[in-house]
Amino acid sequence: MPRRRWEIPDREATPADVYQNRRKFLRTLGGASAAALLPGCGSESILQPTKSPEAPPQGPSEGGADSDPQLNRPDQNLNFDEALYPAPTNPVFSTLDRPLTNPEVAASWNNFYEFTSTKDVAPLVEKFKPRPWTVEVAGLVRQPLTYDFDHLVRLLPLEERLYRFRCVEAWAMAVPWTGFPMKAFIDLVQPLSAARYVKMTTFLRPQESPGQWIDPESPWPYTEGLTMAEATNELTLIATGIYGGELPKQHGAPIRLVVPWKYGYKSIKSIVRIEFTSAQPRTFWNELAPHEYGFQSNVDPKVPHPRWSQATERMLGTNKIRNTLLYNGYQEYVAHLYG
Numbered sequence: 001m002p003r004r005r006w007e008i009p010d011r012e013a014t015p016a017d018v019y020q021n022r023r024k025f026l027r028t029l030g031g032a033s034a035a036a037l038l039p040g041c042g043s044e045s046i047l048q049p050t051k052s053p054e055a056p057p058q059g060p061s062e063g064g065a066d067s068d069p070q071l072n073r074p075d076q077n078l079n080f081d082e083a084l085y086p087a088p089t090n091p092v093f094s095t096l097d098r099p100l101t102n103p104e105v106a107a108s109w110n111n112f113y114e115f116t117s118t119k120d121v122a123p124l125v126e127k128f129k130p131r132p133w134t135v136e137v138a139g140l141v142r143q144p145l146t147y148d149f150d151h152l153v154r155l156l157p158l159e160e161r162l163y164r165f166r167c168v169e170a171w172a173m174a175v176p177w178t179g180f181p182m183k184a185f186i187d188l189v190q191p192l193s194a195a196r197y198v199k200m201t202t203f204l205r206p207q208e209s210p211g212q213w214i215d216p217e218s219p220w221p222y223t224e225g226l227t228m229a230e231a232t233n234e235l236t237l238i239a240t241g242i243y244g245g246e247l248p249k250q251h252g253a254p255i256r257l258v259v260p261w262k263y264g265y266k267s268i269k270s271i272v273r274i275e276f277t278s279a280q281p282r283t284f285w286n287e288l289a290p291h292e293y294g295f296q297s298n299v300d301p302k303v304p305h306p307r308w309s310q311a312t313e314r315m316l317g318t319n320k321i322r323n324t325l326l327y328n329g330y331q332e333y334v335a336h337l338y339g
């Protein structure tokens with residue numbers, strides 16, 4: 001694959017605030033309180049934990065009285081590889097129409113049902129081991145192979161992209177992901193012409209993830225899928241990092257999907273398997289609530305969730321209310337897929 005000009009690491013080319021945020025992130029990650037378990041997936045009014053990033057007067061972003069300095073450090077199981085991070089910013093995705101979300105807020109308001117159905121994922125990830133890690137490539141593909149993550153992350157050039165991110169629950173954030181285009185990965189493994197979909201699967205490790213043993217009825221492991229046209233779209237990113245460093249566990253370490261024009265649940269975390277299929281794969285949320293969570297799940301302000309409107313969204317951290325954008329503002333890249 002030819003290296004493009006911007007793929008040469010160039011710290012000067014990356015917005016200063018990304019680095020400021022990263023340093024702040026490394027200093028203060030963690031420090032959230034114990035989670036109160038709440039069942040199921042629902043609107044924010046249903047899923048309101050006792051403490052949330054915007055809870056006045058002092059959320060984790062303010063360094064509240066109960067923030068534990070012992071917890072205020074990056075994940076000790078991850079080494080921030082100076083050779084890989086920070087990656088050069090792709091100039092096409094170096095700006096957004098909104099400020100970046102505070103990294104501590106993004107890291108303390110997460111959806112990761114393997115651990116909890118609340119947003120307080122960070123305090124529950126201690127036992128989860130994102131290394132060693134393998135990603136199995138299977139199905140209708142010329143090169144079925146199990147990759148060691150630390151090998152895979154070096155096979156394709158990493159880049160940083162600032163993306164909008166919209167959860168179906170009507171909260172949103174803006175974050176700098178680091179990763180490689182899924183198209184580059186697909187070119188590497190060479191699916192067969194019979195492949196029509198990509199199915200992705202998360203780990204099944206109830207001993208490491210309390211949500212999986214507390215709720216054995218859910219259709220674990222979490223799975224998601226895309227059509228081949230979606231998977232090879234320019235926007236579709238396989239992320240290994242965020243805010244200029246490796247992914248913290250609660251963001252889906254060590255490797256996850258990011259599809260910014262779709263609701264957040266399509267962006268599956270902590271992937272262990274990527275399979276090319278001829279039939280549309282089952283998905284976790286569609287299996288749990290088929291009338292609420294479809295396969296396509298594109299962001300659309302005009303199509304309400306059966307239980308709430310999707311016309312507006314609330315930005316994490318600032319609580320600013322914005323109008324939801326069709327395809328989350330990425331129509332120029334993806335509208336042609338759905339014409």
Ligand SMILES: Nc1nc2c(c(=O)[nH]1)N[C@H]1C(S)=C(S)[C@@H](COP(=O)(O)O)O[C@H]1N2
Pocket residue numbers: 106109110111112113114166167168202222250251252263264265266267268269270
């Ligand atoms: N394996 C797995 N992936 C997942 C989820 C999950 O529960 N399990 N939640 C999804 C949902 S609903 C959202 S909004 C995003 C949240 O990503 P973040 O916590 O990194 O912001 O992850 C998605 N990926």
Ligand SMILES: [Mo]
Pocket residue numbers: 111166167168169263264265
């Ligand atoms: Mo979500």
